[in-house]
Every structure is written in structure tokens, then in C-alpha cells.
Amino acid sequence: MLVLLPPSEGKAGGSRGRPLAWESLSLPGLTEARARVLDELVALCAGDPGKAREVLGLSEGQAPEVARNAALREAPTAPAGAVYTGVLYDALDLATLSPAAKRRAGKALLIFSGLWGALRIGDRIPAYRCSAGVRLPGLGALAGHWRAPLAEVLPEVAGEGPVLDLRSSAYAALWRPAGALAERTLTVRVLQERVVDGRPKRSVVSHFNKATKGRLVRDLLAAGPLPRRAGQVAGALRDLGYRVECDAAAPNRLDVVVTEV
Structure with missing residues (x-):
């Protein structure tokens, strides 16, 4: 299973760590486009x-931020999973996963980026x-720049298993x-259900959508082996306590219904 994540606008910059080493990054087919x-x-x-x-x-x-970009070649690096911060990554909380779950995260998670194209969580970046x-x-436009390199590299990375696409629209445009x-x-839509005047009403969650997706990925990683087929993903989430609905009109979308965000 491959899980596609957006990056975060906020990033944790370190004061220690070796500078960027191109040869250490995963997906070497993207090196020229990254450079x-x-x-x-x-x-x-x-x-x-x-x-x-x-x-x-x-x-x-x-x-x-501009001055930091100007010094990217000499800046200290850290694993991408630690550099990206924000709501989704706070909920995912990679640092506190068990060793087995961290190994699954290293294989399954792919973070998209305007600068790097796509990264594994262990890739060291500034x-x-x-x-x-x-x-x-x-x-x-970076979306246009990345489209061809990612289309060449990522199908092999995805293999034969399911892909859970949790990216925002801007990053979905890259590939x-x-x-x-x-x-x-499969994509995921997070819906909040509330009772208004005695009747349930649903709305698409925006900001807290990220937190739900972060928790969802964390729970899948912690539960054990990830689903090997797309048809197993909804069931795996239901087993973890999520309320998941499927719409015949949108067979590749999973609606996760929450009452609290």
C-alpha cells in the first residue's frame, strides 16, 4: 500500500545536521528535476x-524564509518526517510510533513537495x-514541471497494491x-455530521480534515500489515473504529464521517 501525503507549510528547521546529499535521497529518478x-x-x-x-x-x-531558501545548499538537514509539521503531521506523530509501525511508514508514506517532487519520510532535507x-x-509552474518526472517514476513505486491519496488539490496536480x-x-473525504434542529446535517471538514487524515494513517500503520487490495481499505478503517461510507457514484472515494473534529 502506498499513502500519498501533502507537505506542510510550516517546517522545522534544525541548527545541526549535515547538508543536502543528493545521492542519499530516495527516488533517484527525480534527481535532475529536483536540482x-x-x-x-x-x-x-x-x-x-x-x-x-x-x-x-x-x-x-x-x-x-527567503534568506533560508537562499542558503539551502549549505543548510542542515533532517528526516522529512521530522521537517514537516502542522495539523496532519501532529496527528500522525511519527516519532511515537512503534518500531514496526515506523518501518511500515518508511515503506508506505510518500510526501509530495513543490521543491522535491516526492519524498520518503527518511529522506534528509533542509x-x-x-x-x-x-x-x-x-x-x-511547478505542477507542470513535475508532471512528467513523477509519471515516469511513481508507477513502479506504487507496485500492485492500493494507493491511498490524501493530498490536497495543489499537490494532486503534480501527479x-x-x-x-x-x-x-482511493481518496478520502472527511464529513462532519451534526444534529441541527433535530435533523442530522453534514458538511465537508476543511482545517480539521488534516487532523482526521493524520490519525487515520497513524492508526493504519499501528494496526499491523497494511491492506494489500483497494477493496480492503474501507474494511480496515471500519475495524479501527472509523465510520466509512462508500458511494456507488464515486467508487474510488471513501467518506469518513465524524461527529467531533
Whole structure:
């Protein structure tokens, strides 16, 4: 099973750790595409900080993010699973998983990134700021840049098992499974159910959707071997106590219904 995750806007920067080593990163087929983005990003941030803030969608108060990007080649690195922070990663809480669950996470989780394309949680990277929606002056839209390299590398990574796609729309645009792989790819929609005037009403959860997805992935990793077929995923989540509904009109979507967020 492969689980596709978005990154987080916030990232934990360390003061210790060796600099980036390209050869240590997983998915080496992405190395050339990664280097092109890094070169463009570093050049932009080092050469014109004002333009960099505009391109990256940052405020003047976020100028330190630009300076950090300019120094990415020399910056200390840490495992991607520790660099990414925020609601989903707080709920996932990789650091407190059992050794067996951590091994499963290392094999199953794939984090998408505007800078790196896709990463394993153990890949050592520096903290950075570059979302998937960015258009770098010399490279164009990052979604377009990543589409072909990811399409070449990821089908083999996915193998024959199910794919659980928990990415936001911006990161889903970097790579969309096709053909038979698309048929065994599942997405998750989190719905909150509340009783209003005596009647149950549902709404799509936005912010806390991330927390639910983080807990969901953590529980799957902690439970034992991951599902080997797409048809087993809903049942596995129900066994973990989740209320999961399937819609015949959207057979590749799982609705997870919650009453509290």
C-alpha cells in the first residue's frame, strides 16, 4: 500500500545536521528535476529577495524564509518526517510510533513537495519554502514541471497494491495516477455530521480534515500489515473504529464521517 501525503507549510528547521546529499535521497529518478527547481529557487532568493517574496507569496515579515531558501545548499538537514509539521503531521506523530509501525511508514508514506517532487519520510532535507502553486521565473509552474518526472517514476513505486491519496488539490496536480493504477487509487473525504434542529446535517471538514487524515494513517500503520487490495481499505478503517461510507457514484472515494473534529 502506498499513502500519498501533502507537505506542510510550516517546517522545522534544525541548527545541526549535515547538508543536502543528493545521492542519499530516495527516488533517484527525480534527481535532475529536483536540482533544476533547487537551482532556480536558490538563484531567485539570493539574487532578488523582493521578487522572491512576490513569487513565493510571502509577506515582508516572512523575509527570513527567503534568506533560508537562499542558503539551502549549505543548510542542515533532517528526516522529512521530522521537517514537516502542522495539523496532519501532529496527528500522525511519527516519532511515537512503534518500531514496526515506523518501518511500515518508511515503506508506505510518500510526501509530495513543490521543491522535491516526492519524498520518503527518511529522506534528509533542509527546511524550505516553496509550495506546489509557485511559478518560478525560469521554470514556470511547478505542477507542470513535475508532471512528467513523477509519471515516469511513481508507477513502479506504487507496485500492485492500493494507493491511498490524501493530498490536497495543489499537490494532486503534480501527479495523477492513470490506467489500472487509477482504478486502485482511493481518496478520502472527511464529513462532519451534526444534529441541527433535530435533523442530522453534514458538511465537508476543511482545517480539521488534516487532523482526521493524520490519525487515520497513524492508526493504519499501528494496526499491523497494511491492506494489500483497494477493496480492503474501507474494511480496515471500519475495524479501527472509523465510520466509512462508500458511494456507488464515486467508487474510488471513501467518506469518513465524524461527529467531533
